[in-house]
Amino acid sequence: xxxxxxxxxxxxxxGAEATIEGVIQFKGTIRLDGRVKGKIQSDGGxxxxxxxxxxDADIDVDVAIIMGQVNGVIDAKxxxxxxxxxxxxxxxxxxxxxxxxxVKFNGxxxxxxxxxxxxxxxxxxxxxxxxxxxxxxxxxNL
Numbered sequence: 532x533x534x535x536x537x538x539x540x541x542x543x544x545x546g547a548e549a550t551i552e553g554v555i556q557f558k559g560t561i562r563l564d565g566r567v568k569g570k571i572q573s574d575g576g577x578x579x580x581x582x583x584x585x586x587d588a589d590i591d592v593d594v595a596i597i598m599g600q601v602n603g604v605i606d607a608k609x610x611x612x613x614x615x616x617x618x619x620x621x622x623x624x625x626x627x628x629x630x631x632x633x634v635k636f637n638g639x640x641x642x643x644x645x646x647x648x649x650x651x652x653x654x655x656x657x658x659x660x661x662x663x664x665x666x667x668x669x670x671x672n673l
Contacts, residue, residue, distance in 0.1 A: 547583045555588075564599075582616060595625075 542559030549565035564581035577594040584599030597613040607625035615633030624641040
């Protein structure tokens with residue numbers, strides 16, 4: 532899929548020998564290289580799961596970058612990237628999902644539509660009506 536995108540500077544770090552059980556709430560970017568059991572949440576944050584990490588938790592963040600093992604649901608508002616030797620067992624959901632070759636993934640994948648603002652009706656000159664049908668932006672001189 533290409534190069535890994537550079538994450539913002541890491542504001543929180545959990546080392547490979549550390550274990551946490553419970554809820555992790557953070558701002559900015561967190562890198563997890565240890566073991567986590569519970570839930571990981573951030574409004575606007577990025578979680579990086581290092582190669583040696585084992586995460587048994589649901590993740591709800593803006594960006595999830597996975598290179599370790601995750602067992603749980605990942606819901607990202609912006610994107611999910613999974614790189615080898617990463618492993619995800621559980622459902623994932625984000626508008627943009629990138630899974631590189633060599634990754635183990637077992638679950639369901641849903642790409643949420645990016646909400647777009649409604650701009651209003653098209654100008655009447657851009658709409659042709661024929662019975663019950665409407666065609667937008669159709670040249671009238673044909």
